[in-house]
Amino acid sequence: MPAQLTSSAPVLLVRDVVAAANHYRDTMGFHYERFWGDPPGFVILHRDGMYLMLKQAEDPxxxxxxxxxxxxxxxxxFWVDDADALHVEFVKNGATIDYGPCDQPYGCREFGIQDLDGHDxxxxxxVSA
Structure with a gap:
């Protein structure tokens, strides 16, 4: 049996890795165990088996x-099992909503947020095959 991919993690450059990680934790329910570097420069976030890595940019x-x-x-x-419920959770937690839940022609009900660094x-x- 050939080797298999088991997970993936987008990597985003951010201005302040601690502030960004705390924003993802507080508004979107991601968690982290630790930061790497002194001062902190990298973190791995996770939620529901999904991962997101943040790296502090040397130059904004x-x-x-x-x-x-x-x-x-x-x-x-991220693909989710209930976009509307997740949207409600994020709004309640103060996330910056880029666009609210809508049905797309490619078969997804989706919404978008914008983080502290402007990443969508x-x-x-x-919702359909």
Whole structure:
């Protein structure tokens, strides 16, 4: 049997890794165990078996949200089992909603948030094949 991929993790550059990690924890329910570096420069976040890595940029000019170079493009996208319920949770926790739940022509009910560094993160529920 060939080797298999078991997980993936988008990596985002951020201005302040501690502030960004705490924002993901407080508004989107991600968790982390530790930071790497002194001062902290890297963290691995997780929620529901999904991962997201944050790396503090040496130069803030290197932080380029994808939507600034490609219209409506996310920096990361997560498939979910209930987009509407997750949206309600994120709103309650104070997340910055980029766009509310909507049905897309590619068969997903989705919404997007924007993090402290302007990255768009999409969350989509497959609603049709």
């Amino acid at each position: 000019a290197h932080i380029i949200p994808h939507w600034t170079v490609s219209h409506n493009m996310w920096n990361a996208y 993160i999409g969350f989509g529920q497959v």
